[in-house]
Amino acid sequence: MQDEPEVAVLRLGHRPGRDERTTTHVGLTARALGADRVVLEDVASGREETVVDITDRFGGPFDVEVTDSPLGTVRGWDGRVVHLTMYGLPVQDVEGEIREAHHDEPLLVVVGAEKVPFEVYERADWNVGVTSQPHSEIAALAVFLDRLFDGRELDREWADADQVVVPQESGKRVEDAREHRRES
Template identity: 80%
Template sequence: MQEEPEVVVLRLGHRPGRDERMTTHVGLTARALGADKLVLEDVASGRKETVTDITDRFGGPFEVEVTDEVMGRIRSWDGPIVHLTMYGEPVQKVEDEIRAAHREGALLVVVGAEKIPFEVYEHADFNVGVTNQPHSEIAALAVFLDRLFEGRELDREWEDADQVVVPQEAGKKVVDPDELDNPSEL
């Protein structure tokens, strides 16, 4: 997030025909809740266009990268690695330690799609669960990022947006930022 060391979300795994929406929503959640970058496996490269389109329309900065070496990325990461898994330590018990590690440098957050190789558990500095009950990787990422940023991501300012959502009690309102009389109404 702005003015802090980078947070990179790595989507590990993608089952074509099954995970398109899930992988897209991992990217949109990462972007909306404070991450700086999404790394996708090459098999999920089609999701890059969707997330990039949202970033172009609603503002950034946010970057999407496609690689054929996701495990190599994990092995060579120079900084703390958080693996989100329902089998991990409760987020509320390790969030302070993770925040401290993040202040020292970039953080890699691994979000799986299918069975995760045991090597990921071994490389991770933190195997973190937001609950030990079955849930989605999107929910895990959202809860984790909110805990990491302590809610600051909810007030983030977006650069170069072509569209903004105007909060209101009922209905939907999306406008060009230049149409706003008072930008503080957001």
């Protein structure tokens, strides 16, 4: 979020034929809930296109990066690392400590797809569990980011949007952003 150190989300791994939507949704969730960028493994090639398209249409800023060395991203990160895993400490027990650290340092949030190498557990400053039950990594990312930003991400302003969703009680309404600004 603006005026804070960066929050990047690393999607570690991608199972072709199985994770197409999941990897895309990790990127979309990262964008919608306050992260500054997502880093996708090169094996997920093509997944970045949807996230870039959504950012182009609905605004940013938000960046998408593709890497052939996701572990290199973890090893070279200049900040703190949060690894989301159901085996980690409960988010409610560590969120304040992580939020405080984020005031001064960038965060890399690691979201695994398959068996996560033990090195990630060791390199992480925090291994964080949203619950200690099997669940979606997308849900874990959403809950974590919401807790990190204390809900402020829900009121975020989006720059350079071509389209804007107009909230309403029922139905769907998307307007041209320029026309929407004129009417507001």
